[in-house]
Amino acid sequence: MATVTFTGLNMPKDLTVYAVAGDTGTLLALAKKHDIPIPFQCQDGECGSCLVKVTYLDGKTPMAIDLTEKEKVTLSVNGKLNRSLLEAAENAHLPPPYRLACQFIVRDETILVEFSGEPGVE
Ligand code: FES
Numbered sequence: 552m553a554t555v556t557f558t559g560l561n562m563p564k565d566l567t568v569y570a571v572a573g574d575t576g577t578l579l580a581l582a583k584k585h586d587i588p589i590p591f592q593c594q595d596g597e598c599g600s601c602l603v604k605v606t607y608l609d610g611k612t613p614m615a616i617d618l619t620e621k622e623k624v625t626l627s628v629n630g631k632l633n634r635s636l637l638e639a640a641e642n643a644h645l646p647p648p649y650r651l652a653c654q655f656i657v658r659d660e661t662i663l664v665e666f667s668g669e670p671g672v673e
Pocket of ligand 1: 595597652
């Protein structure tokens with residue numbers, strides 16, 4: 552079971568939600584299902600509106616670090632993914648701190664998701 556805690560400046564308090572097997576999809580889909588106000592526009596990895604910071608809390612090796620090509624480009628253009636972070640993700644499977652909620656697939660992990668409520672600002 553995934554345990555995802557959302558914290559945003561536009562939320563009155565943090566909210567932890569649980570996603571069971573078969574309920575896994577994108578982080579943005581999970582947020583929308585629970586009325587978490589993460590900004591979004593394209594929902595296709597191109598606009599950067601759904602930028603979030605993801606912190607892994609369970610001490611296990613992260614599973615959801617595969618970045619789509621669109622996510623790599625959009626994060627790079629927005630200054631959130633430099634060469635060393637990309638190489639760490641691709642070669643050492645170390646997740647970058649910033650992700651696009653519409654591209655991040657929720658796995659059986661415990662994570663903290665931070666966002667500002669402003670499109671494209673974590
Ligand atoms: Fe556009 Fe996620 S909503 S990149």
